[in-house]
Amino acid sequence: MWLSLKAAHQRLVDLTHHTTVPAYLDHVNRYTFAAASHVLIGDTAVRGYKHRQQWRFLDREIQEAATRFAGLGIDPGDLIDAGLHTGRSRTWRSRVWQWISQGTYESELPQAQYPSDLPVGFSGQQLPEAFTRRTIASTRPLALMTWSGEVWLIPRAYAAVLDRAAEVEAGLAEQDKVCSGCGALAGREQWRSSSTAGFVTLCPSCAAQASRPYTGHMRGRKYTKTLAKRSPAEVFLCRMCPQPRRAMYWDHCHSHGLLRGPLCVKCNNSEGAPGFLDHPGAVEHLLQCTGCRAERTLPLHHRSDVVRRLAVFEPHAACTHELSWRYFCVEADGSVVARFQCYQHHPDLAWSVTVPSDEVTLLVRRFIHEASDSGAAWATTA
Ligand SMILES: [Zn+2]
Ligand SMILES: [Zn+2]
Ligand SMILES: [Zn+2]
Ligand SMILES: [Zn+2]
Ligand SMILES: [Zn+2]
Known part of the structure; x- marks a missing residue:
């Protein structure tokens, strides 16, 4: 029988509360398992299992650990x-x-x-x-x-x-540092990666054997949950990681609803955050969406990166130094507000400039063009 984290905590309390040393699992949550696959109950390691994005324990394993621990007969007076x-x-x-x-x-x-x-x-x-x-x-x-x-x-x-x-x-x-495929030892690199079955530790060469490179055969397809279930992303390697690493998600364009390709957790998270366009291969990846490619555009939330990278802003009149702080924010209409601050004046100077949407659209085109010049022919072919 499976126990949710909460039920496992209750089970453990029930089995140990009458002893000298009661045990608890109320400190366990999904982040616990990002660092390790087990929790310790006394000196017994109990594995967590992942199922449908939820972590759980095996009742039998909780009971065995609790019984062993309660049986130690710890003398509170010694x-x-x-x-x-x-x-x-x-x-x-x-x-x-x-x-x-x-x-x-x-x-x-x-x-x-x-x-x-x-x-x-x-x-x-x-x-x-x-x-x-x-x-x-x-x-x-x-x-x-x-x-x-x-x-x-x-x-x-x-x-x-x-x-x-x-x-x-x-x-x-x-x-956890040992490749579960070949037993090789990870050095400083992270081989541990998320999968639907929990975490796996696979070295690049074992990852390359367990999953295959994505060839782009799903390009242009609409993302649906059924599709993701029928063709799990884990079958493929992350299409952005330079080293072979097992993918976890079908990344897709939220503006067009079209697939871009399989990504590992790390790359998928970075796509959602500012600074993504600084990653090598980022533009090429975003243009795996055939909608974005045809319109020579990028999803709205990447516009702040484009403006940060390409737009030129005049310093304020009193200034002869670098700006102390800048921040770019995409508005719903596609314009980008650039906020600036300069701490070297009294009082602090703060101002903002709005780059209108049609200007940002041109900057995005230029960004795509420059990225494709420095890269291969991918932007014009396919
Ligand atoms: Zn290996
Ligand atoms: Zn990756
Ligand atoms: Zn997404
Ligand atoms: Zn798109
Ligand atoms: Zn200044």
């Missing part, structure tokens, strides 16, 4: 020095220490600015809720910690669980 000052950063100890310091400072405890001001026997549970709710390995460490007057105490068996959890997590992070 306390040891948590060793929070061992100096290494990015460990559970350094994170807990940071929470305690910040929590003490932000709490309304009289005269307690620093953890060393706290009374003997002070429990981490008394810190503000924003801190006590924080989790490591799906458990809330502060609730289990006590200030001895000199060091922070933690149940011995619980500290051991957190140490093992850190090892398991480090091992999984290594796995």
Whole structure:
């Protein structure tokens, strides 16, 4: 049986709330899985599965992890020095220490600015809720910690669980850097990419084997959800990435409703944001829309990039220096408002210039022409 993230949290709470160390999954959301394919419940890794754009867990796997964790029988009275000052950063100890310091400072405890001001026997549970709710390995460490007057105490068996959890997590992070096709190790490049089945790590050569280059055979077709389902974009490589990378979406022109081609998540996102036209191959990609190509135009939201790149603006009269700030905004009628500011005057100078729509249209034509001159014959053929 599948459990939604919320249901999985409830299941885990039900199975562990009677134990010394209850476990929670309320910190898990889809962003959790952008970084890793698993979450840790104690020292057990539990996989998240993606289905129809939603993440979920297998009930059986949640139950196994919860049963194992509850069965550890952590003795709350067997306390040891948590060793929070061992100096290494990015460990559970350094994170807990940071929470305690910040929590003490932000709490309304009289005269307690620093953890060393706290009374003997002070429990981490008394810190503000924003801190006590924080989790490591799906458990809330502060609730289990006590200030001895000199060091922070933690149940011995619980500290051991957190140490093992850190090892398991480090091992999984290594796995995520390994190509699932050939076992090659990713260096600095990102091989992890999104797919409908979750995230996959594929090196360029395995990606090239798993998906094929898009040949443009869908050019001119209307984008529909049925089409995207019948011919998943994942079958193809991203048509913009210089290195082979599996595509995720059928990118399409929203003005004409026509397909432009398969793109990976990263390239698809960048198409929606200012600055897209600075990417190599951007114009060529946008003109995969046969509507845009025939009219020698680009979708409205790219007009700000064109004006930024091609229009020449006079500085204001008092100015002999570079403008400190400029911002371009496309209006609904296709005109572009350029806003300027100059901080080097008193008071600050701010003004704007509107480039009318028909002028922007000419700039767009020029931009397309110049891009095709520097590129290949793609703009005139096909
Ligand atoms: Zn590979
Ligand atoms: Zn891409
Ligand atoms: Zn789109
Ligand atoms: Zn178009
Ligand atoms: Zn100025």
